[in-house]
Amino acid sequence: MLYPTFPDFDANHNYLQKYQNRIERGEFLTLNVFIKESKSQPTVPRDAKPDWTVRFPYDDEDFEPSSTSIPVNVTDKMLSKKRNVWVTARLLTERGDRIAEAHGGVVKYDKMKEETTKYWLLSGEICEDSTERKYGSSKEPLTARGIPKMQVRLVYDRTHYPRPWKYDHYYPTMYVDEFWMTNDQLIKFKTSGDDNFTTEIHFGLMSAARWRFQHTMEHSIKQMTQQYFSGEDDEAIVQMRDLFANTNSYLLIxxxxxxxxxxxxxxxxxxxxxxxxxxxxxxxxxxxxxxxxxxxxxxxxxxxxxxxxxxxxxxxxxxxxxxxxxxxxxxxxxxxxxxxxxxxxxxxxxxxxxxxxxxxxxxxxxxxxxxxxxxxxxxxxxxxxxxxxxxxxxxxxxxxxxxxxxxxxxxxxxxxxxxxxxxxxxxxxxxxxxxxxxxxxxxxxxxxxxxxxxxxxxxxxxxxxxxxxxxxxxxxxxxxxxxxSRAFDEDFTESAETEDQDKKND
Incomplete structure (x- = not known):
């Protein structure tokens, strides 16, 4: 499953054509990142100026991860309209051809959970940390929290797959990985007024084996949450995701x-x-x-x-x-x-x-x-x-x-x-x-x-x-x-030895 292999010949001994990654190993690519506020995924013009650019070799040995921090200003007006600050990552070849694109918002809207209000016992005042702003309708209130780290993943895949239909090549997959981001890592906003926080954008390669493993995990967890748990933010699910995300593989085994x-x-x-x-x-x-x-x-x-x-x-x-x-x-x-x-x-x-x-x-x-x-x-x-x-x-x-x-x-x-x-x-x-x-x-x-x-x-x-x-x-x-020489030590020792001997005889 993690490292699939495919036969070169079919049952009739006919050669099976394969299709492979169009990007050669070591070929240089460019990642352009655009930041834009919008209600839905924005369409970025081809000639738009990127907010961050990374040039890198498509090679798992020579590649160096990159990251940058962007300040995010969250206004009350923006949240009330359920708008978001979108990060658009666009992957280009040296010739300027667009081969992949991924999107992700730095604000996560989620259903409001019923949380018991906490108080200062001596004064009777409500603790600010136990309250959050509500958005959306009164029937389905939402909460909004900031995502402190956005991970853009590019899959490094050299596998030759059986050729489907007329295609003879494929481009590597790129996506925004939010699977390991749990609610306890999100940033809570103030109960009133505008807010500011910083989001780190991290770009890195992911092996094809890990990509397949993560997709299998996502599918399994989704099935478990539907059958046995209250949702993806259930405490048991959160701990499982955190364990796989933040633990060394050898230590995990x-x-x-x-x-x-x-x-x-x-x-x-x-x-x-x-x-x-x-x-x-x-x-x-x-x-x-x-x-x-x-x-x-x-x-x-x-x-x-x-x-x-x-x-x-x-x-x-x-x-x-x-x-x-x-x-x-x-x-x-x-x-x-x-x-x-x-x-x-x-x-x-x-x-x-x-x-x-x-x-x-x-x-x-x-x-x-x-x-x-x-x-x-x-x-x-x-x-x-x-x-x-x-x-x-x-x-x-x-x-x-x-x-x-x-x-x-x-x-x-x-x-x-x-x-x-x-x-x-x-x-x-x-x-x-x-x-x-x-x-x-x-x-x-x-x-x-x-x-x-x-x-x-x-x-x-x-x-x-x-x-x-x-x-x-x-x-x-x-x-x-x-x-x-002490009676109680001797009695206890002999009693213990007798019990051991009785167990052996049994």
Missing amino acids: ATMVVSVLHMIFEYLALKNDVLFWRRTDAETLKRFVSLRAVGLEIVCNVVLWFYLYDQESNWLILILSLGQIGVDCWKLTQVLEVNLAWKGVLVYPTFKSRVPHSSADDYDKMALIYLSYILLPIVVGYAGYSAKYECHKSVPAYMLHVAASLVYALGFALMTPQLFINYRMKSVAHLPWRRFIYRAINTFIDDLFAFIIKMPTMHRMSCFRDDIVFLLYLYQRHIYPVDK
Whole structure:
């Protein structure tokens, strides 16, 4: 598909005539670019003076990309009439023959999406960034945004195709490539008055293989948007286009491979985590594992689930998040008896330990108290900062945003109680190390995704945060090796070896 080949002879051994590119390799061509305001694609006279000219060789090895910047003045009158500033690219031979022409507007008109207005909470005023001017009819309002970069592509094609009808040659294709331009890259105009911005016009060669691949992608995405998504600007489609457009091809292939590995390791981590909690008795779990950390993780995951739901995240992510919450809740039932109690019309859970009180409870509680001393000023400070300097849809949305941001930024603090118990017990023999290893591998894979996939800054920070936690666990494993002179280390080690032997026998 990317590099097609065609036979020289047909089934009757007759020679098949081919038609080829009329432009020879290395032949010099001229690109003239014209800028003109118009309601529709303008017709540029043959003798018009170009605003930008490029002379170049039609050769993929000697060609050098070119670019220029043009100032664009957008008036309210122009936008109200749905006019545009058109860029017309005309390709000429050395003899002055016109062989290709492409057009593109620097203003993109699109259907107005329903966006919730955001406010400054302290003053109650509407944020300017959350409002845009509307054009067109009241039934179908439109928005207008500026295109910061216009890419003019000339396809470099040396393929000999089967000859159709009477043609014996073809000219290279030239077009304005807007496929990779997503809405988050467009320039928002002011809510009133005229506006100015700068558009960069970039001219470059595109290989025939990439051109075919992109056309196939365009066709596939168009079909997907019609069947499964709300439009070409759906968040999933935007991320897919951004990934293919802004990622090195080798890194993209590596990402696809490690994505499969990520799913495998995630499954193995979950499997070993469940096995550990199912096979370890309640007394050992309560003695060595921070139950408060598990409870905090449930609360944080619930907060993040509501935040992702509010941000209209993909349903697959929401379902996986619910699954993780369910597993964490099941963990608590291995050590605690959970019952529901009524207080009037309200229902709330009650917890009762299955085993007697242990010193680990005191360590767990002590770690949580120390942690609250550190986190409380940070929570109050960030909440005040967000209320004063950030826009929000409502007070509940503000509270959810603050909670989710703190969970993303300070999630590593959830592991502090477990680290503290390890420190006081001077032992890590009780931890599910297989699960930690699988999760650690996935953490480093997440670091790769953090560089190439579009995501909130807080979520990107959380990927590197998990690296720190795992390194702390490795350090504790180094300074607290398994000591069989301690009864609980020996018991736990023998128990683990017995379980491994049972699995082999099964």
